[in-house]
Amino acid sequence: MGVSTTDAASDPADGVRVVTAAYPPVxxxxxxxxxxxxxxxxDAGHDPGVRxxxxxxxxxxxxxxxxxxELQRDGADGGDGPGGPRAALLGANRGCAEAFAAxxxxxxxxxxxxxGFCLGGGIGLVGNADAIxxxxxxxxxxxxxxxxxxxxATHLARLVPPHLMRxxxxxxxxxxAGELHRHGSVWRVVPRAELAAAALELAVDIARKDGALIRLAKAAINGIDPVDVRRSYRFEQGFTFEAALSGAGDRVRAAFGKDGGA
Structure with missing residues (x-):
């Protein structure tokens, strides 16, 4: 369980690094x-051998x-967890912001x-990715x-048109995935058994470019984005904490896991 990294192909010179999350059951x-x-x-992006x-x-x-x-267990819902008042909620807010920004x-x-499913924080990750x-x-x-x-919502807005996002x-x-492919935000849709190979195929194609030039291209494309995704998401998170302080968030979370919830 956890996060692992591997070189995607038998030859590290291919320049592709795979970062895999595994936190069962979901x-x-x-x-x-x-x-x-x-x-x-x-760390993967900072490695000069990775493209x-x-x-x-x-x-x-x-x-x-x-x-x-974890939020419920550690006192996010109106109490003092092991790390202090609402420590888990603050930690989740900051941790998500760091992962999405990374x-x-x-x-x-x-x-x-x-x-399979890509929900909540998963949207933050894929919405900030370069290709899906x-x-x-x-x-x-x-x-x-x-x-x-x-x-x-910052990241969902990068996947679908504005009114659909709302x-x-x-x-x-x-x-x-098929609907997002029609919107142009998913590069390719394949059978589940072919997913790893299809993602690797695209990554290897990208990694064939000159390493210095591909890094300049990434910086240039980020620089012309119309929305500052880090600032936009942190603005949203202020309302998450406001919901917690007002009791609205706690009230909804208290029902989580009941009536068929996860």
Whole structure:
């Protein structure tokens, strides 16, 4: 369990590093997991031998967001956890911000390989990736309003048009990989068994470029983005904490796991 990194091919000269998250049963990351993921992505991008990073996951789905049960267990819901008042909620906010920023700010392009569910924090990761390859069973969504939180609309807005983003956000509905492919935000949709190979194929193609030039290209493309994704997401997170302080977040989280919830 945790975050691991491997060279994607038998020849490290191919320049592709795979960062894999594995947090069974559903890849809902604890606070430390977000920081570990951020460190692994940043370290991979900083390695001069790496020219592309693949962000992958093991298990049933790509990412189920924050470990809500950790928030409940550690006193996020109106109490004082082991680290102080709302320590887990603060940790999750900061950890997610670091992980999302690490993907966006990675010195080389990041290809997300998405199978199964990609929810909550998963949207933050793939929305900040440079390209997405998805399995045909992949679904994407932000169930934040059902989890007593807010956030990652910044990243969902990079995947779908504005009005669809709003409807998805307000309803907690999901969209399929095929739908995102039609919107142009998913590069390729493949059977689940072919996901790793398809993501690697794209990453190797990117990594064939000159290492110095691909890093300049990443910096240049980030520089022309119309939205500062780090600042935008941190603005959203202020409302997550406001929801917690007002009691609205706690009230919704208290019901999490009941009536068929995860």
């Amino acid at each position: 890849n809902a990351l604890p606070v430390q997991g977000w920081y570990d993921l951020a460190r692994a992505v940043r 592309c990073v693949v962000l992958a996951a093991e298990g049933r789905g790509f990412n189920a967001g924050v470990d809500i049960k 993907v966006y700010e990675c010195e080389v392009p990041v290809v997300a390989a998405v199978g 390859v998805a399995a045909d069973d992949a679904v994407f969504g932000l169930p934040e309003l059902d989890r007593g939180a807010l956030g990652a 409807a998805l956000y307000y309803t907690s509905a999901t969209v399929t």
